[in-house]
Amino acid sequence: MQQPKKNKTYTPKEALLKAAAYCAYQERTQQEVRDKLYTYGLEPDDVEELIVKLCAEKMIDEERYAASYVRGKYGLKKWGRRKILQGLKGKRISDYCIKKGMKEIDPEVYWENLLHLTEKKMRTEKESNPFARKQKITYFLQTKGYETDLIQDALKELEGKGN
Incomplete structure (x- = not known):
């Protein structure tokens, strides 16, 4: 019988590098990065500290994420405002960032x-x-x-x- 896959645990320093690569690949929300960091076996305090560092380095930017999300959904998928708004709320984006992102709609x-x-x-x-x-x-x-x-x-x- 196959053993369930154990996630490798990382030190906060290693996790920061992995998370930076994760963020560089595509725009991410704080929540997505937080969830990923927890899979690395980190403590809640370490996770929050890394989130702050990634935000300070502009690796995570929810305003930028919201704008990118809106452009993609209304530009490529032709979604309406209500569906885009629900999608952003579902990603736990702040109302402020949602308002900024929705301005992308021409x-x-x-x-x-x-x-x-x-x-x-x-x-x-x-x-x-x-x-x-x-x-x-x-x-x-x-x-x-x-x-x-x-x-x-x-x-x-x-x-x-x-x-």
Whole structure:
């Protein structure tokens, strides 16, 4: 029978180097780094001390993380504000950093993303009942995190074009 894998324990100095490499690979939140440091078998005081050092050296920067997260989710995945906000809260990012990150959203690009998704869904939705069809498209866009009033505006605009 195979033994469960034991995590290697590190000294705080070794852990700092490992954590710095972990942070250099991609943006991380304090919580992600904290969780990683605990897997190294460190004491809570050592973990918090290393978090402070990494923040001081700008290896961890939650404002930068939030901005990067927002750019990726709305730019590449075309998520709406509500879903992005929930994602950041789920990562335990402070309200201050969330506000700073959300400023990355360009309202014009955001609207274009919504129109693009709406148009795409209107082309692929098979429902023939107009009411049920509109409901399904609205639900889809809500799951992407878009606000209901904007969804209604997008639907009106595209229905006006005869899509």
